[in-house]
Amino acid sequence: MSGRFQISFPGRRENDDPWFRVGALDVTTSVLVPALCVISMFVWAANPDFLDPLILWVTDVRHGQLWRLVTWPLANNPNLWTVLTIAMLWYFGRELERMVGRVRFALMLLLLAVIPGLVGTGLGINQAGIRSVEIAVFCVFCMALPEVRFFGGIPAWVFAVVIVGVEVLQLLGLRESERIILLAVSLATALLTGRAFGVLTQYDWIPNLGRQSGKQKRSVRRSGRQTVVAGPWSGSSAPDPRDQYELDALLDKISAHGIDSLGRDEKARLNELSKKLRGR
Numbered sequence: 001m002s003g004r005f006q007i008s009f010p011g012r013r014e015n016d017d018p019w020f021r022v023g024a025l026d027v028t029t030s031v032l033v034p035a036l037c038v039i040s041m042f043v044w045a046a047n048p049d050f051l052d053p054l055i056l057w058v059t060d061v062r063h064g065q066l067w068r069l070v071t072w073p074l075a076n077n078p079n080l081w082t083v084l085t086i087a088m089l090w091y092f093g094r095e096l097e098r099m100v101g102r103v104r105f106a107l108m109l110l111l112l113a114v115i116p117g118l119v120g121t122g123l124g125i126n127q128a129g130i131r132s133v134e135i136a137v138f139c140v141f142c143m144a145l146p147e148v149r150f151f152g153g154i155p156a157w158v159f160a161v162v163i164v165g166v167e168v169l170q171l172l173g174l175r176e177s178e179r180i181i182l183l184a185v186s187l188a189t190a191l192l193t194g195r196a197f198g199v200l201t202q203y204d205w206i207p208n209l210g211r212q213s214g215k216q217k218r219s220v221r222r223s224g225r226q227t228v229v230a231g232p233w234s235g236s237s238a239p240d241p242r243d244q245y246e247l248d249a250l251l252d253k254i255s256a257h258g259i260d261s262l263g264r265d266e267k268a269r270l271n272e273l274s275k276k277l278r279g280r
Contacts, residue, residue: 019102029106030093033074037086037130041078051075056117056127069117070110075128082129089134092141099144099245100197108193112136115189116182123178132183135163136190143191144199145242199242247273 018026025031043050056072057065076082097105112133120127142148142156149155164187171179194200196210250270 017102028094028097029102029109030090030097033093033109033130034086034090036074037076037082037089040074040076041082044075044077048077051077051128054128056120058121058124058126061117061121069114069121071113072117072127073109073113073130073133076130082131085131085134089130089137092138095245096137096141096144096199098248099199099242100194104197108137108140108190108197109133111189111193112186116185119185120182123181125178125182127182132186135167135183136186138163139187140190140194140199143203144194145245243273 018028019032020027027035040051040054054068054071054075056068061068076086093105093109096108100108116132117127139160142160146155146157150159164183167183168180171177171183191200191203191206192209195203195206195208198210200206201208247270250266250273
């Protein structure tokens with residue numbers, strides 16, 4: 001019985017590995033952050049004041065309590081919308097983490113807390129709750145996989161537009177226009193990070209901050225040969241994470257319903273992706 005709750009750490013450290021395991025549960029970034037948000041709701045129920053050290057109070061940050069720039073998304077009060085938001089962060093964050101890896105996904109969430117936190121501090125806006133982080137993560141997922149469809153055929157990007165639009169309308173109605181700026185900052189941070197991490201490479205209008213450094217470029221020029229330097233987020237030999245995600249989805253469908261559940265186009269796509277990811 002005690003082994004079920006034993007904490008262990010994986011011996012290797014690949015992108016798909018969890019940070020640690022609790023029994024049979026793999027604790028990845030997309031599990032750990034939503035779990036902390038859920039815990040915060042129980043803490044709030046015990047005493048709302050217990051969450052005060054996590055909230056981004058502008059005055060406190062300006063007086064040196066800089067940890068609030070990181071912790072404010074973890075301060076959540078319990079209600080139905082908060083539960084749905086946490087569930088969406090777990091579900092879509094899990095898929096996004098599979099594409100970029102646990103370290104990069106953790107870095108993305110960190111930036112989605114710190115950068116809007118700094119902007120909010122400058123604008124004098126107190127902040128708490130995971131909602132803006134979840135919206136940004138969901139939008140990156142929808143842009144990385146725009147072909148994904150919900151509820152029998154509605155494209156993912158439509159849901160992203162609706163969610164952002166409703167959020168903007170709500171903020172306008174509450175006369176909190178400055179928070180629209182924070183929402184825009186969160187979305188911009190998510191898009192720039194997603195492009196740098198290689199999941200939004202099809203959007204040329206998003207600046208690519210993951211390009212090779214000047215030192216790498218000078219090294220290529222000195223070599224005197226036409227060499228392609230493959231960075232950590234792009235390269236001729238690196239598989240496209242979107243292809244891996246699509247292949248996994250097809251394999252999951254086969255596992256659940258059998259090979260005959262695939263249509264002709266899906267079988268052709270399965271064969272194409274299998275060969276592509278094997279490097280043929």
